[in-house]
């Protein structure tokens with residue numbers, strides 16, 4: 201069998217620092233279990249590469265990356281000096297473009313962001329039930345609001361009209377909704393294995409052990425809102441064991457703050473999912489702990505991409521201060537994903553997750569540097 | 584001078600119950616101060632009207648309403664029996680349509696939702712600084728994502744494509760941004776009057792007494808994101824006394840939860856503003872206290888519309904249990920708005936606000952019915 205190959209792209213700012221800790225943990229796990237994994241480091245996409253070559257990554261970047269089973273990305277974006285508004289504003293759309301290029305190029309049609317408030321993570325909500333937050337937000341990652349169609353008529357004049365088209369296909373809608381139901385089932389099965397259950401009630405009074413909540417804005421964005429709803433209602437019939445629920449995106453955001461513990465799986469469009477996943481990240485303790493997975497679950501020739509939800513934090517870059525926790529949770533998720541082919545790799549992912557979670561629970565509140573946290577977790581893994 | 588005329592549209596569910604208390608308070612204030620205001624009650628828009636006439640309001644509804652200076656709306660929406668998913672899902676787009684019709688018909692191009700966590704209101708965030716939340720979210724209310732352009736190609740087939748066009752004009756962009764800066768100035772002036780100040784730092788290190796934060800998603804929705812940003816940068820030059828700030832909508836939602844006390848005025852598009860205002864409503868205590876103002880500040884012949892942010896709450900309708908606080912804050916906002924023509928009316932609005940706030944502070948946590956709360960506030964006003 202071929203070994204599992206990982207493309208490591210540290211990126212900008214704190215990216216290289218947190219990625220270094222992830223690689224140390226991977227190396228520890230590889231040595232310990234004799235895992236058949238290897239990794240290659242790329243200097244792109246990055247701001248540094250851009251400054252030298254005039255583009256964030258080489259023209260054949262996607263072709264190079266496609267040979268790997270997964271991409272582990274640190275963070276992108278170098279906003280330039282904070283006190284220069286022009287440089288501060290400009291580069292975002294350039295430096296973050298590779299993210300969108302990879303999602304599109306590798307048809308990573310699922311963006312999956314789990315939100316669980318683990319012991320030790322910062323709790324922003326006053327209600328103690330926040331401890332029970334355990335949801336998975338599944339974002340459609342291939343189309344919708346992000347198709348980049350549109351333009352600016354009479355640009356720069358008082359009569360300017362800017363348009364942006366949202367395009368949704370039934371095919372992409374069906375697959376993301378079906379993926380949501382499958383994940384709901386998987387989560388219910390995992391809970392049973394762990395000896396815990398959750399109960400959700402359907403509108404017609406039945407109880408189920410999992411739930412999918414579909415988020416749209418169908419009362420204002422009617423066309424795709426209706427298509428999403430019809431697809432959801434149809435596909436839900438194949439999953440009578442999963443409770444269903446609808447929310448409008450504004451109400452969903454409110455309920456994420458008021459009663460996030462009531463959600464299980466949430467399916468949303470590209471933009472609405474972007475918003476909901478950032479909210480979900482806060483609910484699970486903030487950017488310091490939130491992983492993000494861009495997945496292509498259907499085409500084995502396409503690598504999936506794993507990145508922490510946080511940015512490149514240029515204000516603390518290069519100082520060894522960044523918390524690598526989110527990056528390490530991300531690496532754990534990556535191993536679990538890659539473990540679909542190799543159970544030993546999946547087990548290593550679980551082991552990494554447990555080690556990071558244990559470290560978080562024990563050391564929350566203590567001031568430690570990037571390397572110190574990485575070392576503590578590597579030590580845990582070596583035991 | 585002509586008297587100030589208010590069209591009262593109680594609507595559905597708890598709408599009529601909370602509107603009744605608002606009218607009692609208005610009547611108390613009218614009698615007390617000899618205010619020159621009068622109101623007329625309309626049975627539409629409502630579900631009941633729809634059942635009888637097959638439409639939520641008469642064909643000439645807007646023409647009838649246009650004769651008034653303001654519209655005070657209770658709540659719309661009757662979702663039908665909760666245990667019937669079909670009826671539960673259907674009527675939203677029908678019963679809430681009049682909201683959008685009025686906003687469009689009267690060119691209510693500003694939707695303004697203040698968020699202040701008043702004493703007695705429910706605090707969802709753990710951080711005590713939540714008490715300092717004091718922001719005003721200004722939502723573009725006339726175009727953008729809400730133009731209802733688009734359609735469904737090959738509807739209902741596996742090859743379906745649904746499109747939704749977003750249309751933004753520079754004219755509407757300029758006016759909403761300028762409105763935001765004006766409000767920032769007004770708020771700073773009001774703070775000075777009340778003997779308190781806030782300090783905001785600009786990117787180039789100056790300090791200002793107010794701030795406008797522009798929210799877009801310009802790294803993904805490029806065309807109007809860029810136009811908004813250019814308009815913002817240009818107009819901000821006319822307001823060197825106001826600090827400016829940019830956020831992407833996903834980051835803005837996160838920061839609303841992490842540090843909402845850092846915001847002053849927030850300007851956003853129709854959909855993104857819809858989401859942000861719902862979040863802002865939670866931050867200020869939830870739906871029980873949140874007013875919503877749909878304003879046309881430019882055309883004196885067009886009535887503005889005032890509604891609580893909450894819905895019609897059919898589950899508790901008809902039982903006298905609904906909290907009228909949001910409705911009363913909404914009525915206070917309406918009087919303040921109408922008071923632009925008549926200072927006595929503005930003063931009455933301030934008086935109503937103070938009475939509702941005092942009642943909230945004193946009685947938070949006590950269980951009282953709709954009428955009981957209304958009576959307590961009327962009594963306060965009569966003193």
Ligand SMILES: CC(C)[C@H](C(=O)O)[C@@H](O)C(=O)O
Nearest residue numbers: 296299300474492802803833
């Ligand atoms: C950088 C940006 C384009 C991206 C997105 O909107 O998808 C980011 O916010 C994310 O969620 O990964």
Ligand SMILES: CC(C)[C@H](C(=O)O)[C@@H](O)C(=O)O
Nearest residue numbers: 419420450679682683857875
């Ligand atoms: C009812 C709905 C169309 C409306 C909107 O999206 O504008 C509501 O959510 C609001 O915020 O007033």
